Amino acid sequence: MTENLKRPNYQSMLDAILPLDVDALTEAQNHMDCLVKPLGSLGKLEDISVKIAGITGKVHNDLAKRGIVIMAADNGICEEGVSSSPKEITLLQAINMTRGICGIGVLSKWSSADLRVVDIGIDGDYDNAKIINAKVRRGTENFAKMPAMTRIQVEQAIEIGIQIVADLATEGYKLIGTGEMGIGNTSTSSAVIMALTGTPASDAVGKGGGLTAEAYEKKKRVLEEAIKLHNPNPKDPIDVLAKVGGLDIAGLVGCFIGAAYYRIPIVVDGVISIAAALAAERLRPGIKAFMIASHISKEPAYIAAEAELQLKPMLAMDMRLGEGTGCPLAFQMIDAACCIMNKMATFEEVSIEKDYRVDNRE
Amino acid sequence: MTENLKRPNYQSMLDAILPLDVDALTEAQNHMDCLVKPLGSLGKLEDISVKIAGITGKVHNDLAKRGIVIMAADNGICEEGVSSSPKEITLLQAINMTRGICGIGVLSKWSSADLRVVDIGIDGDYDNAKIINAKVRRGTENFAKMPAMTRIQVEQAIEIGIQIVADLATEGYKLIGTGEMGIGNTSTSSAVIMALTGTPASDAVGKGGGLTAEAYEKKKRVLEEAIKLHNPNPKDPIDVLAKVGGLDIAGLVGCFIGAAYYRIPIVVDGVISIAAALAAERLRPGIKAFMIASHISKEPAYIAAEAELQLKPMLAMDMRLGEGTGCPLAFQMIDAACCIMNKMATFEEVSIEKDYRVDNRE
Numbered sequence: 001m002t003e004n005l006k007r008p009n010y011q012s013m014l015d016a017i018l019p020l021d022v023d024a025l026t027e028a029q030n031h032m033d034c035l036v037k038p039l040g041s042l043g044k045l046e047d048i049s050v051k052i053a054g055i056t057g058k059v060h061n062d063l064a065k066r067g068i069v070i071m072a073a074d075n076g077i078c079e080e081g082v083s084s085s086p087k088e089i090t091l092l093q094a095i096n097m098t099r100g101i102c103g104i105g106v107l108s109k110w111s112s113a114d115l116r117v118v119d120i121g122i123d124g125d126y127d128n129a130k131i132i133n134a135k136v137r138r139g140t141e142n143f144a145k146m147p148a149m150t151r152i153q154v155e156q157a158i159e160i161g162i163q164i165v166a167d168l169a170t171e172g173y174k175l176i177g178t179g180e181m182g183i184g185n186t187s188t189s190s191a192v193i194m195a196l197t198g199t200p201a202s203d204a205v206g207k208g209g210g211l212t213a214e215a216y217e218k219k220k221r222v223l224e225e226a227i228k229l230h231n232p233n234p235k236d237p238i239d240v241l242a243k244v245g246g247l248d249i250a251g252l253v254g255c256f257i258g259a260a261y262y263r264i265p266i267v268v269d270g271v272i273s274i275a276a277a278l279a280a281e282r283l284r285p286g287i288k289a290f291m292i293a294s295h296i297s298k299e300p301a302y303i304a305a306e307a308e309l310q311l312k313p314m315l316a317m318d319m320r321l322g323e324g325t326g327c328p329l330a331f332q333m334i335d336a337a338c339c340i341m342n343k344m345a346t347f348e349e350v351s352i353e354k355d356y357r358v359d360n361r362e
Numbered sequence: 363m364t365e366n367l368k369r370p371n372y373q374s375m376l377d378a379i380l381p382l383d384v385d386a387l388t389e390a391q392n393h394m395d396c397l398v399k400p401l402g403s404l405g406k407l408e409d410i411s412v413k414i415a416g417i418t419g420k421v422h423n424d425l426a427k428r429g430i431v432i433m434a435a436d437n438g439i440c441e442e443g444v445s446s447s448p449k450e451i452t453l454l455q456a457i458n459m460t461r462g463i464c465g466i467g468v469l470s471k472w473s474s475a476d477l478r479v480v481d482i483g484i485d486g487d488y489d490n491a492k493i494i495n496a497k498v499r500r501g502t503e504n505f506a507k508m509p510a511m512t513r514i515q516v517e518q519a520i521e522i523g524i525q526i527v528a529d530l531a532t533e534g535y536k537l538i539g540t541g542e543m544g545i546g547n548t549s550t551s552s553a554v555i556m557a558l559t560g561t562p563a564s565d566a567v568g569k570g571g572g573l574t575a576e577a578y579e580k581k582k583r584v585l586e587e588a589i590k591l592h593n594p595n596p597k598d599p600i601d602v603l604a605k606v607g608g609l610d611i612a613g614l615v616g617c618f619i620g621a622a623y624y625r626i627p628i629v630v631d632g633v634i635s636i637a638a639a640l641a642a643e644r645l646r647p648g649i650k651a652f653m654i655a656s657h658i659s660k661e662p663a664y665i666a667a668e669a670e671l672q673l674k675p676m677l678a679m680d681m682r683l684g685e686g687t688g689c690p691l692a693f694q695m696i697d698a699a700c701c702i703m704n705k706m707a708t709f710e711e712v713s714i715e716k717d718y719r720v721d722n723r724e
Contacts (some may be wrong), residue, residue, distance in 0.1 A: 006724070036458065037465050042687070043680030076546065081418045092712070101707035103399050110701045167684070227475070296678060316658065316678045318405030323405070332694040345463035 008258055010158045014284045017260045020054030022100065024176045028053030031049035034346040035117070044314045048292060048337040054289055056174075056263050060342045063334060067114045067168050067254050068177035068327050070097055070104065070130075071161070073121030074139030075184035076148065077226075081089070082163035082187045082219040084211050087139075090183050091124035097181065097323070098130035104179055104323040118164060120157055121182075121247030134160045136247050140188075143226050147243045148188070154241045154250045163252020169262035175331060176259055177294075178266040179324020180248045186322075188246035189275035190301040191223045195232045196278055197239045199304040200224070206271075206299040237279040245279075252276030253283070260290040262292065265334070267292050268311055269326040271299040292334060294326030295319055372520045372619060375510055376646045379622045382416030390415030396708040406676045410654060410699040417538075417627050418651055422704050425627065425696060428474040429530050430539035430689050431617050432459055432466065434493075435483030436501030437546035438510065439588075444549045445583040449501075452487040455543050459685070460492035466541055466685040472713050473670055473690035474501075475539065480526060482519055483544075483609030492671070496522045498609050502550075503590050509549070509605045516603045516612045521543035524623070531624035537693060538621055539629040540638070542610045543687020548684075550664040551637035553585045553606035557594045561666040562586070563654020568661040569631075601643040607641075613647070614638030622652040627696070629654050630673055631688040633661040640667045654696065656688030 028050045035040055040046060055058050072094040093341045097117050100109055108115050118132045123139035136156045140148035168176060182188075185208065185233040194204045201220040211219060230243035232276075241250050253276045259266035268277045268291045280290045293311035297303070298320065308311070314333055319326060390412045402408060415421050434456040440449045458464040459479045462471055470477050480494045484500035498518045502510035530538060544550075548568065556566045563582040572583060585606075592605035603612050615638045621628035627705055628637045630653045643650045655673035659665070660682065668675070677691055 036463070037683050040722060041592035041681065041683065042465065045679060045681065096707070096712050099707075099710065099712075100703075101398070101405065103397075103702070104704060106701055106705045107698060110698060110705075157499070199702050212700060314678055315675055315695075317407060319403065319407065320405065321403035329695060329698055332698075333677075333691060336472060336691055336694075339468055340465070343463075343468045343471075345461075350458050350461075350463065 005082055008125055008153065009253065010162055013257055014164060014262045017287060018285055019286060020289050021057040024057045024059060025050060025054040028059045028171065028341065031059055032316065034348070035340070035344045036347050036350050037317060039152060042340060044059060044312065045340050045342060047335040048334055049341040050199050052338065054263050057261050057342060061338050063175040063338060064112070065173050066175035066177070066331055067116055068104065068108050068179050068324050069147065069164055069171045070117045070179040070181055070324060071120050071248035071251035071337065072124050072181040074123035075144035075182055075246050076140045077144060077187050078184040079142045079223045080144050082222055082224045083184045083213060084215065085183050086171050087123065087183045090181055091122050091126060093181050094119065094122060094131060095126060095128055098128055102323065102349070103321050103325045107325055107328040111331045113169050113328055116164060118251060120160055121253040136160070137337065138314060140246055141228065142243050144222050147230060147248070149242055151238050151242045154238050157250035158254035158257065161251040162258040165255050165258025165262060165264070169264060174264060176255065177324055177327025177331065178252050178255055178269055178273040179327060180272045181323060182246060182248045185248055185272045187219060188244065188249060189272045191226060191244035192240055192249060192275040193278060193301040193305045195227055196234050196237065196282060197233065197304050197308060202318065203337065204301040204304050237282045241279060248272060249259045249276045249279070253280045255305055256280035256287060256291065257284070260287045265292055266290055267327045269294045269324050270297050271302040273307065274302050274305040277309060292330065294330035363427040363522060372517065372524055372616065375524060375619055375623045377444060377644055379649060382651050384418040386419045386421060387412060389557055390421045392704065393421055394703065396710070397702070397706045398709055398712050401557035404702060406674065407702050410696055413528040413654070414627050414700065417625050422724040423517050423700050425700060426474065428480055428539070428693055429469050429535045430686050431526055432477060432479045432541040432542050432543055433482050433613035434479060434543040435612035436485035437544055437550050437608050438637065439506060439549050440501045440505050440546040441504045442584045443577060443716045444584055445546045447545050448575065449485065449545045450541050452543055452545050453484050453488060456481065456484060456493060457488060457490055459543065460490055464685065465683050465687045468717040469690040473693045476651035476691055477694060478526060480522070480613060483611040502608055503563025503594065504605050506584050509592060510607055511604055511609070513600050513604045516600050516607065519609045519612035520616035520619065523653065524620040525615040525625070527617050527620025527624060536626060538617065538626055539560065539686055539693065540614050540617055540631055541633040541689060542614065542634045542721045543685060544608060547608050547610055547634050549581060549585060550606065550608035550611060551634045553588060554602055554611060554637040555640060555663040555667045556585060557589055557602045557606055557642060558596050558599065558669070559666050559670060560596065566663040566666050568663065599644045603605055603641060605623060610634060610639045611641070618642035618649060618653065619646070622649045627654055627690045628652055629656050629692045631656045631686050631692070632684050633664040634684065636664050636667040636671065639671060641670060654692065656692035
C-alpha cells in the first residue's frame with residue numbers, strides 16, 4: 001500500500017547528513033553571551049536556541065510553522081496480554097486524533113501545531129481522509145513467537161517516515177514533533193531499548209498504561225524471553241527493529257533521519273519516541289544533535305535510553321499519556337528560547353557594564 | 363512615600379482567606395476523570411487545572427489576562443560583599459524591565475503577560491512613570507550589623523503587595539506571577555529560609571549570581587552570623603523578615619496573601635519568591651493551595667523551602683536568572699492545563715469504552 005509514496009533511500013540520506021553548522025553555533029553562542037543577563041543563567045533556553053542555530057544555520061529563527069507526526073500501528077505482541085487496553089483502541093484513537101478532541105488533538109491545536117496522523121501499520125480499516133494511508137502491513141507479528149516483521153518492512157517504514165518529513169519540509173514546516181498511537185508500543189519500545197543497550201527487563205520495563213502486578217511480571221518475562229529467542233544484534237538497529245520493534249518506532253526513526261537531513265529541529269517525546277531516537281543515533285552517530293527532548297518520562301526504558309542520548313528533557317510534568325502530548329508543551333519552550341535569542345537586548349544596548357555579566361555556568 | 367496607596371490591613375485579610383472550593387474541586391476532578399485518557403496520565407496538567415477550579419470556584423477557566431509583579435528593592439547586606447554585582451544594577455534593571463528588553467521583559471511580552479514593576483525600596487532616584495513608586499525606604503540596613511528594617515516597615519511592604527494584587531483583581535487579571543529585582547536578594551532569601559526552617563548555611567546557601575569560592579564562603583559566614591546575632595523567631599515571620607529579610611520579599615508575601623484573598627492563582631518562581639511563599643504559608647497555613655510553582659531551582663535554599671511547601675515545580679529548565687523569568691513559561695503550562703479541562707472530549711463523547719480508562723495514577 002506504500003507504492004504510491006515515492007520512497008527515498010534511507011542509507012544514502014544517512015550518509016548525507018551534515019553535522020551542526022559550527023559557524024552558526026559560534027555566532028549564536030557569542031550573541032547569547034552578550035545578552036543582558038549573567039552568562040548561562042537562562043539554562044536550557046540558551047542551549048536550545050544555540051542548538052537550533054546550529055541546525056538551521058541561522059542565529060535568529062522563527063519556528064511558528066510546526067507539525068507533529070503521529071505514527072500509528074498495531075503490535076502483535078498484544079496477543080500476550082502485555083497491555084491493559086484492547087488493540088482496537090489504536091484505530092479508534094487514530095480517528096479521534098483527526099477530530100482534534102483527544103489529548104494530542106487539543107494540545108497541538110493549542111500550540112498552533114498541525115497533526116499528521118500516519119497509518120503505518122494499523123490492523124483495521126476506516127474511511128477517513130485525514131489519516132495518511134502508508135500501511136506497511138496490518139500490525140506486526142507476535143514477537144514472542146516470531147520476528148515482528150522483515151528487515152525490508154522496517155526499511156519501508158523508515159523511508160515512509162523520511163518521506164513524511166520531506167513533505168513537511170517542502171511545505172515550509174520549521175519544527176517537528178514525534179507522536180505515536182499503538183496499543184502495546186511501550187512493550188515494543190522497551191524491547192528495542194533493552195536490545196540496543198543490554199538493559200535487563202527488571203530495569204527497563206514499566207507498567208505502561210496501568211498494568212496489574214501480575215500483568216507487569218508477565219510483561220517483563222515476555223520481553224526477556226523474546227530477546228533470548230531472537231537474539232537481535234545490538235550493532236544492527238534494523239535487526240533489532242525487525243525482531244522486537246514496531247512499525248510506529250521504525251516510522252519515527254525515519255522522521256529523525258529526515259529531520260536531520262532537512263535540518264529541521266525535531267522533538268523527542270516519551271519512551272516510544274526515544275526508542276526510535278536511540279535507533280536513529282545508532283544508525284548515524286551524532287544525529288541526536290538535531291533532537292530536543294520534551295518531558296522527563298518515568299518509564300524505566302526511557303531513562304535507560306536517555307542515559308545514552310543525554311538529551312536532557314526540560315519538562316517535569318509527570319505525564320504518561322503518550323501520543324506525543326509533550327511536544328506541544330516543548331514547542332512553547334522552544335518558542336521562548338528563540339524569542340530570547342531574537343529579542344533580548346545586549347549589554348551594549350543598555351547602560352549596564354559587563355560586571356553584571358558574571359560567569360554563572362556550572 | 364506609600365501614604366497615597368490605600369493600605370489594606372493584612373491581618374484581617376489573612377483571617378478572611380477561605381480554603382479551596384471543595385465542590386468545584388470535586389466537580390473538576392470528576393470531569394478530568396471522564397476525559398478520554400488513562401486516569402491521571404496528564405500528570406501536573408491535571409493537578410493544576412483541578413487546583414485552579416478550587417481557587418476560582420469554576421471548572422472551566424480562561425486565564426488569558428495575566429500579570430507579573432516585580433518587586434524591586436535594595437539590600438543593605440550588599441555592603442558585606444555577598445553579591446557579585448554592584449547594587450546600582452537594581453535600579454538599572456528595574457528601568458530596563460519597563461523597556462521590555464531584559465529577560466523578564468521579553469518573556470512576559472511573549473506570553474502576553476503585563477509587567478508591574480514596583481519600587482518597594484530601591485535605593486536610587488529615577489524619572490520613569492512605568493515604575494510604581496511604593497518605596498517603603500531606600501534599601502534596607504546591613505543586617506550583618508543591625509536589623510534590616512522595622513516590623514512596621516515589613517507590614518507596610520506586605521500591604522503594598524496586597525494592594526498591587528487588589529488593583530490587578532479590579533482590572534480583571536486572572537493569573538499572577540511573582541518576580542523580583544534586588545542585588546543581594548539571594549542572600550536575604552537564604553537567610554529568611556534558614557531562619558524559618560532551621561536549615562544551616564551549609565545546606566541553604568548557593569553561589570547566587572556566580573560568586574568566587576572565597577565570596578561563597580563569606581556569604582555563608584555572614585548569613586550564619588547574622589542569624590546568630592538577631593536570633594529571629596521562626597514562629598514569627600514578621601520578625602524574621604524584619605531582621606534578615608528584604609522589602610522585595612515582604613512585598614511578595616503581600617502578593618501571595620492578596621492572591622489567596624482575591625482567589626487568583628499565583629505562580630511561585632525562584633528562591634526569592636519561594637522565601638516569600640514560605641513566610642506567607644507560616645502566616646496563614648494552607649495559603650500555599652493558591653500557589654503554582656514554575657521551575658525547579660537549584661538554589662539550595664529553594665530546595666529547603668520546597669521540601670516544606672511541596673509545590674512540585676513543573677519545569678526543569680536549569681534557569682537561574684531570577685526576575686520572575688520562570689513565570690511566563692509556567693503561564694503556558696497553566697494555559698495548557700486549562701485547555702485540557704475545557705476542550706478535551708469525554709469517553710461518552712467518543713466511541714471508546716471505559717476499559718481504556720485504566721488507573722494510571724501513582
